Structures are given as structure tokens and as C-alpha cells.
Amino acid sequence: VTITDCIATLVEPDPFAALNVLRTTFETDRLPEGWLSRLARFNEVWVPSQQNYRAFRRSGVPPERLRVVPSCYDEHLYRPEGPRLTLPPELHGRFVFLSVFDWQLRKGWDLLLRAYCQEFSGAEPVGLLLKISRAHGHTLPLIRAQADEVLAGFGQALIHRTDIVVWDLSLGAREMAALYRRGGFGYGQIKT
Numbered sequence: 001v002t003i004t005d006c007i008a009t010l011v012e013p014d015p016f017a018a019l020n021v022l023r024t025t026f027e028t029d030r031l032p033e034g035w036l037s038r039l040a041r042f043n044e045v046w047v048p049s050q051q052n053y054r055a056f057r058r059s060g061v062p063p064e065r066l067r068v069v070p071s072c073y074d075e076h077l078y079r080p081e082g083p084r085l086t087l088p089p090e091l092h093g094r095f096v097f098l099s100v101f102d103w104q105l106r107k108g109w110d111l112l113l114r115a116y117c118q119e120f121s122g123a124e125p126v127g128l129l130l131k132i133s134r135a136h137g138h139t140l141p142l143i144r145a146q147a148d149e150v151l152a153g154f155g156q157a158l159i160h161r162t163d164i165v166v167w168d169l170s171l172g173a174r175e176m177a178a179l180y181r182r183g184g185f186g187y188g189q190i191k192t
Contacts, residue, residue, distance in 0.1 A: 003046075008038040010135065019043050023069065025052050027106060031059035039065075077177050085171075085178040087129065090162040094127035096182065102133045103143050113150045116164070122156075127163040131179065134168060143168075 002014035005023040013020035022042040026035070039045050039061055046069040047053055053068050087096060097116070101107040109130065116128050132143070143166060148157050151164075158164060171179060 004042075008035050013041050021046055023047075025049075026055065029055050029058065031056060031061075036060050074173075077173060078180065079177075080181065082181060083178045084182045085175060087182055088165050088167065090165055091127040091129060094125050094163065096127045096129055098129050098131065098179070098182075100131045100176075100179075102135045103138050104136050109147070110150050113147060113164070114153070117151060117154045117156065117161075120163070122161045122163045124163070127165065130164070130166045131171075132166060132168050133170075140166075140168060 001019045001021065002017035003021045003023060004011050004014070007024055007026070008022060011022070013022075020042045021044045022039065023046040024039075025048055026032070031039075036059060039056075042065075044065055044067060045056065045061060046067045047056060048069065048071045050068060053066055056066055057063060099109070099112055101109065103109065112128075112130075120126050134140075134143070138146075144158055147164075147166060151157055151161060158166070
């Protein structure tokens with residue numbers, strides 16, 4: 001048995017496995033074109049939630065091939081106590097909002113940037129850390145240009161919004177746990 005944890009468009013089934021399971025997700029109400037044929041290559045498809053189950057069914061995945069297998073986490077590693085990762089200097093002394101995702105439009109980074117810029121100016125004691133990965137091949141200059149397009153709607157640019165940090169640093173599990181401890185919770189204060 002081979003269990004692959006990835007999005008459907010980036011993987012192939014193991015040709016030597018008697019049973020191929022794809023554990024995947026898609027955060028919308030239906031799947032994009034082309035996914036159905038990719039999913040059909042796997043014997044089973046495991047999704048983390050009922051919402052995903054309904055979206056995959058709505059898109060044509062047969063119910064006998066779908067299973068809801070909730071996500072889990074290491075409670076010893078991901079606990080509130082422990083080391084905290086040092087954040088980029090631009091964010092020191094700020095209440096930090098953290099978003100972790102692979103850079104692609106379906107993650108809603110454009111909506112997040114709009115909401116943040118509507119609510120906060122760069123002068124306030126808050127910051128937004130976008131901890132991104134780039135599995136879909138986007139270059140950092142392209143990502144910055146796309147973010148700048150959104151900020152241009154507010155007459156702004158990333159270069160002037162030092163409270164918004166796009167961070168593509170690769171981190172292991174322990175470092176990610178230390179980063180999560182560093183988010184807004186207990187880090188900095190918003191003075192009113």
C-alpha cells in the first residue's frame with residue numbers, strides 16, 4: 001500500500017503498489033478541471049473533512065473511493081511552551097498575524113492582503129507574516145509583483161509596507177512549531 005499526501009496535479013500513483021491512496025484536499029466547493037482524471041488513477045482518495053468530501057462528490061468522485069480521514073498533529077511538538085523562532089527584524093515589537101501557505105490564488109492571499117491593508121496602515125504596531133512555500137514554481141519576484149498588484153489598489157507597494165513580510169524560508173517541523181508559537185499570541189501588544 002502506498003499513501004501519497006499531496007495535491008492531485010503533482011503526483012502519480014506508485015506503479016509497484018497493490019493499493020494506491022491519495023490523501024489530498026482542495027479548499028473550495030468543487031474541484032478544478034483535470035482533477036477527476038488525476039484522482040481516477042488512485043484506488044482511494046482520503047480527504048480531511050466533510051466539506052472536502054462534499055466538494056469531491058459534487059465534482060464526480062465516486063463515494064466508494066472517498067474516505068474522510070481527519071488530520072492529526074504531534075501534541076508534544078506543537079505545544080504552547082517551547083522555543084520561539086526569531087522573526088524578521090521588520091516585525092519586532094509588533095503584534096504579528098501569521099499565514100502559512102503555498103503561493104497560489106486558491107489560498108486567498110489576495111483577499112488576505114486586501115483585508116489587512118483595509119484595516120491597518122503601515123504605521124500601526126501590527127505586522128503580517130506570509131510564510132510561503134513555492135511548490136507551483138512561482139519565483140519570488142513574481143510573487144512580489146502579484147502582491148504589489150493588490151497593494152496598488154490602495155496606492156501602496158510592498159517596498160513601503162515593511163509591516164508585510166513575504167517569507168519563503170524553508171523550515172523543518174521543529175522550526176515550524178517555534179514559528180507558530182511566535183504568531184500574534186503573546187507576541188507584542190496592540191496599544192489602544
